[in-house]
């Protein structure tokens with residue numbers, strides 16, 4: 049059986065700078081993977097390469113075994129890949145509800161619609177007529193995740209959910225993730241916050257300077273190993 053997602057020997061460059069070096073990653077349907085790494089490790093580059101806003105210079109990205117490396121981003125959304133980008137990127141002049149509807153525009157049919165997103169994130173429901181510019185960081189993050197869910201993704205990519213949010217808000221947002229997983233969505237979460245990532249993930253993959261330095265089941269990898277990999281202190 050094919051993996052839902054496979055990233056095979058991928059190099060990605062930003063101009064002269066090579067951000068990913070022969071990176072491999074696989075995700076089976078229903079799995080939750082945490083990709084962990086320090087600032088600049090290549091996490092966002094990886095997610096953007098999977099979502100289609102960056103192209104690999106070598107290697108391939110596959111969905112269900114089909115090469116999608118040259119498939120445009122909006123077609124990848126239609127095939128079931130949705131990204132909640134770093135920094136949320138909420139449309140500031142649109143209301144919360146309009147932001148959510150934009151997310152559904154290119155998407156698939158499935159369990160996620162305005163009603164189920166509002167049930168998942170009651171704090172977003174309470175703000176549905178408010179402009180994106182006037183939301184708190186937590187409200188923006190919940191709206192950004194809701195917007196991605198509106199596409200009914202098979203694979204949800206979450207980039208730095210907790211960045212810049214108060215711990216209580218981070219907890220509230222992470223508390224919603226099991227309901228997303230329970231509906232069959234495969235989740236790839238990128239975090240600098242080890243606690244959150246290890247709490248939700250089945251498997252962990254640590255990046256350092258664009259390469260995988262540690263990977264394994266979340267239950268068997270020790271915090272010390274992850275911390276050492278994070279800072280490049282192995283061997």
Ligand SMILES: Nc1ncnc2c1ncn2[C@@H]1O[C@H](COP(=O)(O)OP(=O)(O)O)[C@@H](O)[C@H]1O
Nearest residue numbers: 062065067085086087088089090091092093094
């Ligand atoms: N748009 C860009 N232009 C030039 N360099 C970039 C760009 N985006 C990222 N980089 C560089 O690529 C490397 C990986 O960055 P990134 O993927 O954002 O890492 P992370 O998300 O793990 O912090 C870093 O050295 C970063 O400076």
Ligand SMILES: [Mg+2]
Nearest residue numbers: 091092134208
């Ligand atoms: Mg990043």
